[in-house]
Amino acid sequence: MHHYKIHVGWSDKAGTAAYSAYKRDHVLHIDGKPDLAMSADPTFRGDLARHNPEELLVASLSSCHMLWYLALCAMHRISVTAYEDNATGTLTEAEGGRFVEVTLNPKVTLATGDAEKARQLHEIAHQKCFVANSVNFPVAVMPEIITA
Known part of the structure; x- marks a missing residue:
């Protein structure tokens, strides 16, 4: 715990x-x-x-995903030299108000490693992210992989 x-x-x-x-x-x-x-x-x-709290919720999802992703890349000997995410979230005030979706848009630069494997690791990072596993709305991940 x-x-x-x-x-x-x-x-x-x-x-x-x-x-x-x-x-x-x-x-x-x-x-x-x-x-x-x-x-x-x-x-x-x-x-x-x-x-504001809504921004921090989107930031928490983005940060958690990034930290899992970087760890997975290190474990798979994929060298990431840059990572940025322009994440977005949508909140509706209907039905008492709630988030209806968040989209992560990670842009990853690789120094070495398999670009396709690097793309696949985003799926695993999403599955492992504690914050994403705690929310009741969809979190989409739309990665872009750049090889140096």
């Missing part, structure tokens, strides 16, 4: 007397790490300059 402990802190002297009046800004704290300035999505009266 692995356990994760975070602290979220919020305060507003004006309080929540009115929906349109209170600030959505808050701080995410994890011991020993830099704090994250958080807010709601700007659509929900949040601050555009701060991270």
Whole structure:
């Protein structure tokens, strides 16, 4: 078992007397790490300059996939020299609001190794990703492999 402990802190002297009046800004704290300035999505009266929970969910899926993928490439002697992902997520407000899909778009540059095997490892990374295994919406992976 692995356990994760975070602290979220919020305060507003004006309080929540009115929906349109209170600030959505808050701080995410994890011991020993830099704090994250958080807010709601700007659509929900949040601050555009701060991270929001929806962005972090998409980021968690992208990061988890990348970490599994890099480990699998190392195990299969495929040398990756660059990895980037322009991930997207879609949230609907229908039926109480929920994510309906996330798409990962990893672009991987290989120094050495079999490009087709490198493509196949994305499927395995997706199957192993703890975060992807925890969500109830589809997560698509659309990799691009570049050989140096």
